Amino acid sequence: MRAVRVRRAAALTVAGLALALPVTGCGAGRPTVIVVEEGLPAAEVPASDADTGPARKGQQVVPPQKGRPQQAPERLLVAQEDLPDHKVTPEAHDSVPGSVDRPECLELAHAVSGYLPAGRTGWAKAAVVAVASALPDDAPEGQKRAAALDAASSTVTVVTLGSYAGDAARGHFAELQTAGRACEGGYTATAGGESVTVTRVVPHAASGGDEALAYTVEAERDGEPYQTELMVVRKGGTLVNFHADRLSGEAQLAAPAIEAQVRRLG
Known part of the structure; x- marks a missing residue:
């Protein structure tokens, strides 16, 4: 199995950048x-x-993959037993894709929101949050308040996994690579009536599965700059999207979540 590697970058709030609105049952059908x-x-x-x-x-x-049996996405998705120091919560809501001012950036904007391309034969999703160490009972009140605030705005690494028939996963990955190269100078994305201006897309070295890519996406919302991280891994006919989300402060992908998920892919 290949090791996982992604370069880190400081990140600020990504609530607007994700452009993801919950929709019940969308894309969450049985494999x-x-x-x-x-x-x-x-x-x-x-x-x-x-x-x-x-x-x-x-x-x-x-099986959808050229004669190879394909496991149900739920069995491939990272689970609580893989990450004892994190809280893993399965989710049943898909992201809603937004629109962009530059059509060549659409696949990238979708990936930043955690949305996987249509045509999936199976789908699964989970949110991963690090569990903070408990403070002693005699800890100063200021330290307790700071810990509570930090926990309330903890970075969430959202893991979305989709299975595809034939060479569809390979094709979607190639489309995302093309969009990343074409849109390094930025674009404007809109969803739910809110617009976000992406000012720069920075590619980073990444490995895992059969192929992987990673980006830091810098953006502005209401004049305030922030940035988030994105990683996509392809293993055979399966795509896994990782994106970081946080209400405030820095947002970085959780390396343990990525490593555990890639191990699941085999």
């Missing part, structure tokens, strides 16, 4: 497999129905 019946077009069915459905009727069940 599927491709079902092929002679003389009929291919169809997708829930993976949990594969043993009791078409396969038992003499049809051929073909």
